[in-house]
Structure formats: structure tokens, C-alpha cells
Amino acid sequence: MTTVNFNTKLNEKNALFYKEQEREVSVFEYAYQHNLPLLIKGPTGCGKTRFIAHMAEKLNKPLYTVACHDDLTAADLVGRHLIGPDGTYWQDGPLTKAVREGGICYLDEVVEARKDTTVVLHPLADDRRVLPLERTGELIEASPDFMLVVSYNPGYQNLLKGMKPSTRQRFVALRFDYPKTEIEQDIIINEAGVDAHLAYKLVELGQALRKLEQSDLDEVASTRLLIYAAKMMSSGMNALDVCRSCLAEPLSDEPDTVNAIMDVARIYF
Ligand code: ADP
Numbered sequence: 001m002t003t004v005n006f007n008t009k010l011n012e013k014n015a016l017f018y019k020e021q022e023r024e025v026s027v028f029e030y031a032y033q034h035n036l037p038l039l040i041k042g043p044t045g046c047g048k049t050r051f052i053a054h055m056a057e058k059l060n061k062p063l064y065t066v067a068c069h070d071d072l073t074a075a076d077l078v079g080r081h082l083i084g085p086d087g088t089y090w091q092d093g094p095l096t097k098a099v100r101e102g103g104i105c106y107l108d109e110v111v112e113a114r115k116d117t118t119v120v121l122h123p124l125a126d127d128r129r130v131l132p133l134e135r136t137g138e139l140i141e142a143s144p145d146f147m148l149v150v151s152y153n154p155g156y157q158n159l160l161k162g163m164k165p166s167t168r169q170r171f172v173a174l175r176f177d178y179p180k181t182e183i184e185q186d187i188i189i190n191e192a193g194v195d196a197h198l199a200y201k202l203v204e205l206g207q208a209l210r211k212l213e214q215s216d217l218d219e220v221a222s223t224r225l226l227i228y229a230a231k232m233m234s235s236g237m238n239a240l241d242v243c244r245s246c247l248a249e250p251l252s253d254e255p256d257t258v259n260a261i262m263d264v265a266r267i268y269f
Contacts, residue, residue, distance in 0.1 A: 017190050018054035021179050028055045037148040040170065042176030046220025047187075048151045051176070052106045061145060062096035062103035068113040074120045077107075078133055082247045089137055091094065095120065099131045102145025110150040111163050118167055124148055125170035155219070166243060173200045178210065186225055192230035202233075202262040204224045209247065217257065221247055239269035 002040075028051075031038045040048050049065070056063035066077065079093035098105035107113070123130050129142040147232040150171065152163060179187060181203055209221040229246035233239055243265035248258040 013051050013060070014056050016050070017181070018047075018050055019183055019187050021176065021183055022261070024174055024176070025055070025058075027172065027174055029059075032059060032147050032267070035144065035147075036131065037150070037171045039163075039171035039173040040149065040151040041154045041173065042151070043153055043222065044177065044219055045224030046176050047177050047214060047223060048176055049106075049108060052104065052149055052151075056104050059104075061147070062098070062101055063106060064098045064103055065106045065108060066094050068107055068109045068111075068117075070112050070114070072113040072117065074114070074116045075135075076129065077113075077117060078120055079135075081135065096131060096133065096140065099140055099142045099146050102143030104147045104149060107148075107150040109152055110210075111152045118164070121148070121150075121167065122170065125167070160243055178206070178220075178223055181234060185216070187223060188227055188230045191227045192234060194230045194234045198233060199230060201268050202230055205243070205247075205265060208264050208267070209251070212260065212264070219252065220249065220263055225250060240265060243269060 014265065028038060032055075036259050040051070052065070053063060063169055066072070074092070077093045079091050079094040079096050081088045092100065093199060095105050095107075097103065110117075119191050123132060124142060125148055129146070131140045131142065132138075133140065154162065178184065181200075183198045184203045184206070188194060188197060192199075203226065206221045206223075206226045209217075212220070225247055229242050232242045232246055240262070244258070245263065245264060248261040251261060252258050
């Protein structure tokens with residue numbers, strides 16, 4: 001199990017930079033106010049994690065982020081008995097900590113986790129708001145400040161693994177996508193410290209590459225990759241070399257597809 005700490009990017013007000021895409025901030029706030037859990041669907045690198053970090057900061061709540069994977073079990077979320085010098089003791093997992101302290105627990109790529117995690121998520125996600133700790137026999141009532149947030153990428157590779165409808169309909173859901181042109185340009189300017197012209201060219205390239213999605217690529221150029229490219233270009237690296245190392249190679253292992261991406265890159269750089 002991995003608990004991730006944020007790679008914090010602070011703006012002049014010493015707050016994490018977040019550019020709103022639509023009305024997601026108010027949806028989150030209303031859901032939080034009504035103690036409702038939130039589900040965010042969207043492709044890789046489109047700002048889901050940054051959004052949750054921003055909201056945790058805005059609401060001044062501790063944030064526990066768990067990157068889910070196919071070995072992640074309910075015990076990784078709730079906690080387990082460990083052996084110490086004085087015998088065994090119980091250690092809360094990230095979900096239990098958030099439930100007790102009144103924090104936000106964010107389960108990234110929740111569909112990857114083992115099926116036994118639904119047993120702990122269901123009673124927390126509906127109006128019971130309780131967390132049963134099977135191992136200790138405890139039934140913890142969630143603090144009123146606790147919020148459960150989960151995300152997944154509904155791209156075709158997850159079709160078989162999609163979230164069960166009975167789980168999905170316990171959540172308020174938001175769909176994220178790559179930002180609109182001006183917003184993505186602004187994000188790149190802020191995150192990479194580049195000028196508007198370079199940011200715009202990268203957004204245009206990103207959009208052109210996203211159109212290749214259906215035919216050649218499992219995943220398309222994310223905002224994250226465009227930011228990497230902007231950073232490398234702004235420090236003087238040759239633009240086409242950057243396109244190869246930050247876009248073409250990370251997006252495909254197929255030499256023909258890499259070449260096709262480079263053909264598109266040459267239109268812009
Ligand atoms: P996801 O969780 O969807 O995979 P992230 O939240 O990690 O993606 O986003 C990748 C990067 O893109 C972030 O680290 C941040 O630099 C940038 N980013 C994306 N969307 C936004 C946004 N709306 N505001 C600010 N930064 C953003």
C-alpha cells in the first residue's frame with residue numbers, strides 16, 4: 001500500500017495552485033456540507049489529485065491519499081495488528097485515521113483495489129457513515145468532518161474492471177477531462193513558468209495528439225506530460241527532443257506510433 005504525499009506547488013499566496021475547470025469546487029463543497037462521498041472519473045493526469053489537494057487545503061482538512069493497486073486489501077485501508085517490543089498492537093490505516101480525525105480520504109484508482117475493500121467502503125459511503133473494524137470488533141462512527149473521495153479512469157482499459165453500479169450510486173459523481181484551451185494554457189504557464197506563446201503551442205500539440213487516441217494510443221497526452229515538456233523546453237532543451245522524451249516515448253512503446261507522434265510534433269515545433 002502506498003500513501004502519497006503531495007508534491008506541493010505553492011503560488012504567491014503560499015497556497016497550492018489550482019485552476020478550476022468548471023464548477024467542481026462548489027460541487028465538492030456542497031457534497032462535503034451534506035456528508036456525501038464523491039467519485040471523480042477522468043483520464044490520467046487531468047488534475048483529479050491536484051483538485052482534491054486543493055479542496056483539502058481550502059477546507060483545512062487533513063488529507064490521506066491512497067494509490068490503489070491490485071494487491072490493495074481492506075486491511076491496507078483500515079489497519080492491522082503489528083508486532084512491537086511489547087507484543088502486538090493495532091495500527092490504524094489511512095482510511096481509519098481519516099474517519100477518526102475528520103479528514104479527507106482519497107482513494108486514487110479505486111477500481112484497482114481488491115474486491116474486499118467494498119465491504120468497508122459501502123457502510124462508510126451511505127448514510128450509516130460507519131467503519132467496521134472486523135479485526136478489533138470496533139464499529140467507528142465517522143467524524144462529521146470525514147469525507148470519502150474516490151477516483152478512477154473510465155477509459156476502455158477499465159471496462160472490465162469498472163465500478164459496480166451498487167458502489168457507484170452511493171457517490172456524488174464528477175466527470176473530469178483535459179482542460180479547455182485557455183485553462184490548460186494557464187496551468188502550463190503556472191506550473192512550468194513558461195510564456196503564454198510556448199504554453200499555447202503545447203496545448204495545441206496536446207489537443208492534436210489527443211485526437212490520435214482511438215487509433216493508436218492507450219492513453220493520450222495528459223496535462224501532466226505537457227507540463228513536463230514545457231519545463232524541459234524552457235530550460236533550453238531542443239523542442240523536438242523534448243517532444244520525443246516527454247510525449248512520444250512515454251505514450252507508446254511502438255516505434256511506428258512514436259514516429260507518428262513525432263510527425264505531429266513537427267507541425268508545431
Ligand atoms: P490525475 O490525478 O488526474 O492523474 P494530477 O492532479 O496529478 O492528475 O494532475 C497532473 C498535474 O497537472 C498536476 O501535478 C498539476 O501540475 C497539473 N494540473 C492539472 N490540472 C490542474 C488544474 N486544474 N490546476 C492546476 N494544476 C493542474
